[in-house]
Amino acid sequence: MRLNTEFMKETFWLALEGVPITLKITIIALFISIILGFILALVEIHRVRVATPIITAYVSLIRGTPQVLQILIVYSLIPSLLNAIVQKMEINFSVWDIEPIVYAYIVFTINTTALLTETFRSALLSIDKLQMEAALSVGLTPFWANVRIIFPQAFEAALPNICTTTVNLIKGTSLAFMMSVKEVTAIAKTQASYGYNFIESYLDIFVIYLILCLLVQGIFAIIEKQAQAHRKIVRSV
């Protein structure tokens, strides 16, 4: 077997053009999920009567089903559902004009939010009760005690898991081709299908994903180092 290196080079540069789409999905899903996941984690912890069991169920549902299935369901269910609503309400709007990438945002946000809710929940619970008691004792209100003392520590505790989730998210976006989003994997597959150069294509994007994930891990390593300033050992005087 011989690899078509010419094709490989060409496809590599083409597939690279999909990186912005891959990153766009990743960043948007991650951004919304961090905010939403943190709020849901707070609600879950504070045992709100109806909301907490719903959140717990949502998290188990998402964690307990394959992502491929979530994509298939969202991609087939939401457009039909929307269309039915639009028709019923007689709104002049064509559901079929919605960009496929919007569905990618939705699926990956739903998925990542569930994972980060769990991450933040355990991070918040990992903070020693004494931190809150001390904060209240110096006269902080519960609100400020959370904002100044508890949340920063919880975020730091959550960072390694947020990193893992981000890496998994990037890798997961390779499934967006199923929703006809033209990201890295989709481009590679299309190129390969012209002349059946699948191995070359897959090797290309193997490298691309590897680089992306290493970059993300590098970025998080820097953030963690910053956040953990208080763990670094200072020379004793």
Added chain:
Amino acid sequence: MLELKNIHKAFGKNEVLKGVDLKVNKGDVVAILGPSGSGKTTLLRTITFLEKADQGEIVLKDLNLDVQKATKKDITKLRKKTAFVFQNYGLFLNKTALQNVMEGLTIARKVPRAEAEKRAKEALDKVGLSDRYDYYPSQLSGGQQQRVGIARAIAVNPDVILFDEPTSALDPELVSGILDIIRSLAKEGSTMVVVTHEMAFAQDVATHVVFMDGGVIVEEGSSHEFFSHPKEERTKQFFSRFISTDNYII
């Protein structure tokens, strides 16, 4: 100045405080003694609502709170007039020594930054940590951490400082340093309530001693009369375990 009236507290069916009354005057150093599980920590915690008592009244200067009716605002107000020193220090792990002390000034009491920093540094200097302002708790020894805990307490000029066994998490060689600081605060006239197992310290520093057992105050009195003539049988028993060992320390 500080007065507790008929404080009751139960955890489930376990009645831990069965109606405790306590009066602390300005400048008093009250030592609370008693066997493990007698409710000393719980009593201290109910004073600032770290544990909400089931029943009773807490009076601090012009603030008069029925624990059942106290609002969040009342509680924060009460906490701003007091300070708490924890057995396990309870320093904010994400903040330096200086930031730990400043937090209660800048955020809780809205003291301007520059003034807060000045007061925080003074407090840290006082406990002998003028060279550790920018150290995080993880970079400090237990004794140093507890010094920061005390600096954090005195920086806010509280009406009363509550100590829960401030030395019992420390290595023996670090205990006396902390006790010396508390002793000097007493000399300056700070009002303090100290839960402790250090008999010699209680005898030496406390103006007033309270002996608790089974969720009630069994006996209380001035330090001198308390140690020289304990009246209750239960108190005598408790001391008999300490007196002999204490003699070695003194």
